[in-house]
Amino acid sequence: MSSKPSLFELVGGRPTLERVHTRFYDKVYAHPWLGQFFQGHSQQAIELRQTQFMGWKMGGDIIYPGMELELAHRRMYITPELLKLRQELLRSALAEEEIEPALIDRWLKIDAAFWRQIQNDSLASFRAIDLKYEQPLVIPDPAA
Numbered sequence: 001m002s003s004k005p006s007l008f009e010l011v012g013g014r015p016t017l018e019r020v021h022t023r024f025y026d027k028v029y030a031h032p033w034l035g036q037f038f039q040g041h042s043q044q045a046i047e048l049r050q051t052q053f054m055g056w057k058m059g060g061d062i063i064y065p066g067m068e069l070e071l072a073h074r075r076m077y078i079t080p081e082l083l084k085l086r087q088e089l090l091r092s093a094l095a096e097e098e099i100e101p102a103l104i105d106r107w108l109k110i111d112a113a114f115w116r117q118i119q120n121d122s123l124a125s126f127r128a129i130d131l132k133y134e135q136p137l138v139i140p141d142p143a144a
Contacts (some may be wrong), residue, residue, distance in 0.1 A: 037076060076136075
């Protein structure tokens, strides 16, 4: 009896995730707003963690050794606009890698399932977070 293939298998496994995340983070790092959140961080390291995390969440036999999402993003003021922009760049990278539209939708649904863990409700509520010795990262949209 065969089991239903995971999304990880359907998209082509780790090689596909690696290609998508390289293309995606090329876009993110080049973006005038999103890119500012990643200054000083190795793109290759970010791509690796994203590949591990999404591979794990898509049902792959991958271990994600990174931090919990809330902890990894707690010092960043992440708005719904940033998350939607990020999703647009990810959708573009997925389409450019010729992922089937139905699989793109599934990928984006998994990705968006974690938004509530990292999104901030307001600047006031974000500023109320006790970050101890961490510097809060609030980056206004340069186009606004």
